[in-house]
Amino acid sequence: MGEEEKDILYPLFELLSIPSVTQDRANVRFASDWLLAYLSQSADHVKRIETNSNPIILAEWQSSHSDQSPTVLLYGHYDVQPPGDLSLWSSDPFKPEIRDGRLFARGAGDNKGQFYAHLRAIEHLVEHESLEWNVKLLLDGDEEQGSPFLEDALEQNLEFFQEIDLIIVSDGPAHVSWRPSLVFGARGILTFQLKVKLAKKDVHSGNFGGIQPNAAWALLDLIETLREPFTERCLIKGFYENVIDPDLEATKAALDLPLDEDNLKEQLGISFFGGESSYPLPFRVMFRPTMNLRGISSGGVKTEARTIIPAEAIAELDCRLVPYQDPEIIATKIRDHFQNLREDPRYARLLDHTSLSFGASFKPLYTPVSSPWTGFIEQALKTGFGQEPVRVPLLGGSLPVAVLNEKTKAPLFILPYAQPDQSNHAPNENILLSWLYQGIETSKALFSILPSNIPE
Ligand SMILES: [Zn+2]
Numbered sequence: 001m002g003e004e005e006k007d008i009l010y011p012l013f014e015l016l017s018i019p020s021v022t023q024d025r026a027n028v029r030f031a032s033d034w035l036l037a038y039l040s041q042s043a044d045h046v047k048r049i050e051t052n053s054n055p056i057i058l059a060e061w062q063s064s065h066s067d068q069s070p071t072v073l074l075y076g077h078y079d080v081q082p083p084g085d086l087s088l089w090s091s092d093p094f095k096p097e098i099r100d101g102r103l104f105a106r107g108a109g110d111n112k113g114q115f116y117a118h119l120r121a122i123e124h125l126v127e128h129e130s131l132e133w134n135v136k137l138l139l140d141g142d143e144e145q146g147s148p149f150l151e152d153a154l155e156q157n158l159e160f161f162q163e164i165d166l167i168i169v170s171d172g173p174a175h176v177s178w179r180p181s182l183v184f185g186a187r188g189i190l191t192f193q194l195k196v197k198l199a200k201k202d203v204h205s206g207n208f209g210g211i212q213p214n215a216a217w218a219l220l221d222l223i224e225t226l227r228e229p230f231t232e233r234c235l236i237k238g239f240y241e242n243v244i245d246p247d248l249e250a251t252k253a254a255l256d257l258p259l260d261e262d263n264l265k266e267q268l269g270i271s272f273f274g275g276e277s278s279y280p281l282p283f284r285v286m287f288r289p290t291m292n293l294r295g296i297s298s299g300g301v302k303t304e305a306r307t308i309i310p311a312e313a314i315a316e317l318d319c320r321l322v323p324y325q326d327p328e329i330i331a332t333k334i335r336d337h338f339q340n341l342r343e344d345p346r347y348a349r350l351l352d353h354t355s356l357s358f359g360a361s362f363k364p365l366y367t368p369v370s371s372p373w374t375g376f377i378e379q380a381l382k383t384g385f386g387q388e389p390v391r392v393p394l395l396g397g398s399l400p401v402a403v404l405n406e407k408t409k410a411p412l413f414i415l416p417y418a419q420p421d422q423s424n425h426a427p428n429e430n431i432l433l434s435w436l437y438q439g440i441e442t443s444k445a446l447f448s449i450l451p452s453n454i455p456e
Contacts, residue, residue: 384442
């Protein structure tokens with residue numbers, strides 16, 4: 001490692017060495033101490049906000065020149081996923097190691113390495129008096145558990161979130177084509193559970209077959225009402241209300257993304273695609289919501305198989321939501337759906353013994369592809385990565401940050417600085433050093449240039 005590389009990587013190594021797993025409050029706090037000290041070296045203001053869980057860090061840098069400069073809000077998170085089975089890691093997840101041009105550590109890509117790229121760029125620009133933007137930074141300590149206190153933190157620090165022109169989140173992997181990527185949003189999510197309990201206990205399927213009703217069949221009767229057979233079209237009334245009708249630019253961006261269908265089938269080991277067949281594949285994973293049955297549990301199978309009538313059955317489902325669906329409204333529609341089924345007494349007597357409960361939800365995020373900021377950000381990605389970026393209208397997955405652009409009214413863009421095989425949440429998480437450096441160059445290009453006219 002050369003001196004310059006050492007200088008860039010040393011602080012990141014320190015940060016990655018702190019095992020700030022979301023649930024490990026002491027180590028997350030230790031990481032927040034480290035960040036406070038580190039950020040204080042270059043920022044004009046640094047602040048730690050206490051929440052009911054882990055702290056949130058705020059920092060601020062003034063533009064080197066004009067107070068008329070636009071203000072960008074950068075969002076990142078310094079908590080990490082647990083490392084999981086250590087035997088699957090080739091090196092200690094909290095002893096960063098470089099192999100084959102990659103930096104291996106838990107958090108290398110998700111998300112310490114990615115926000116660190118922004119920090120390095122800002123430090124460089126401050127030092128050379130060429131920071132043209134005002135920069136605000138929010139580092140979350142609870143992202144991996146859905147940022148339950150982010151909204152509170154915003155409410156209590158409204159001043160910090162005023163007059164933001166643009167929000168940038170560098171998280172997630174770049175598009176599978178390995179091209180630098182500009183992402184305009186992410187699907188939201190709503191999870192729920194249906195639990196049917198029809199009897200005291202499981203009983204002999206011979207002795208009581210024909211007498212005790214079967215909770216597993218009852219559950220299937222209920223979940224069958226949620227979707228049209230074979231098509232995956234959701235039958236909940238009003239489910240598709242407010243679903244985005246992508247404009248020409250979003251449509252073009254989705255259809256332009258490189259996608260090899262045969263390769264994808266082979267990679268997944270599937271012989272046909274799921275989802276709504278009337279929509280092209282990129283639409284199904286971006287612009288269409290899903291009703292996913294993610295697990296069923298009742299009775300026993302394999303080594304647990306017994307000839308019984310199960311007394312209880314549980315199904316868990318998740319809906320991936322698209323702009324402009326709202327998880328709360330969809331939850332109401334799901335409740336109404338089961339309420340309406342009660343008109344049929346056969347459903348009513350099952351529903352008397354069924355509980356419906358909702359779990360985590362995130363709202364979808366979306367900035368139109370035709371946003372006046374698009375060209376400006378693309379130019380910075382092109383400068384940083386030396387190639388034309390792809391436009392990804394929506395990530396299939398979800399991010400808990402909709403509250404940021406709701407409160408600030410500023411458009412939000414996602415610029416992943418980690419390569420597609422970063423293995424986030426998995427063993428041997430890593431970031432390619434070349435991607436890290438190209439990320440730093442992208443941030444330098446972004447914040448050292450003022451957009452010719454600041455879009456309203
Ligand atoms: Zn993550």
